[in-house]
Amino acid sequence: MSVSVLIVDDSPIARKMLRRALPPDWDITIQEASDGAQAIDIYRKGSVELMFLDLTMPNIDGYGVLEVLQAEGLNCIVIVVSADVQPQxxxxxxxxxxxxxxxxxxxxxxLQEVLRQYGILV
Amino acid sequence: MINGLNEDQSAALQELANIGMGQAGNSLALIWKEFVHLSIPRIAMVDASRLPDLILSFVGDTAVSASRQAFHGGFRGEVLVVVTARDRNGLAQLMGYEGQLDAAEREEVLLDIVNILGGACVGGIAQQVSAEIGFSAPSLIGEDLDPLDVINPEQLAIDTALSLEVCFQVENRSLTAHLVILLPNNEVGALADLLDQFLCTLEA
Incomplete structure (x- = not known):
């Protein structure tokens, strides 16, 4: 069954780079959001199973999105994809x-190793 | 859209600069032993004749310090970092300098900053577009300069420059450094070509 994926990044190029990194034969449907607020709106509609989340974004950053998701029960898998590579x-x-x-x-x-590690990609 | 680059090239440059600045943030966090909150870099291509006004608009009517570092290879140019005295002192404190800095220490701070930020930003862009790039030793432009005097456009053999504004927040301190990347006229086209090649890899 198709996995519902949401890619959240303010950069259209970053979204394209991530799409390109996904397994080509993976059965998924992809939605995109260009900021945190839009991501939360899409998430609240309930169809997101896996979210790729950038951290540095306008209109609610990735941390803000995670806070909202946590407060609302975190009903999807979140993988953060960020240029901010600080261990913290x-x-x-x-x-x-x-x-x-x-x-x-x-x-x-x-990316594919992470997906396999968590059983998202079999 | 950035002047001289089309919409896709501009978006690619913005993202590549963002990745580069993420590396810079990590380098700074290791040096400062603090978590560095980075803003989204603001990027724009400007006419070289407008550079003094641009620097003034960045910092306001306050004295600044500036350092520079040339790069060469797949595309070449020069990166300038401009900071106010307040930001320079804040950066120095984070780097472990204490008390009143002498001239040599202030220069050291300014050279370190251009090295880290310029290297991460330009190096990050170059790495992503598969361009080999090298850096010359950084040098000091000056201290306590009027923002309008940092760059004399008449002495530059360029028409355009890429400006990049980066803000850091460390704990309760907010520090800002301004990067300006000077690209000789023919190098904007070279960069555009490299960005096109990069974009092609996303479409393939």
């Missing part, structure tokens, strides 16, 4: 409920 950023988002942190630029093999 990774620790902070994992403490806020993200299952993994992937540094930009996204390495397709690394």
């Amino acid at each position: 950023a990774r620790e902070r988002v994992l403490a806020m409920g993200a299952i993994a942190f992937i540094p930009k630029p996204v390495n397709p093999e690394g």
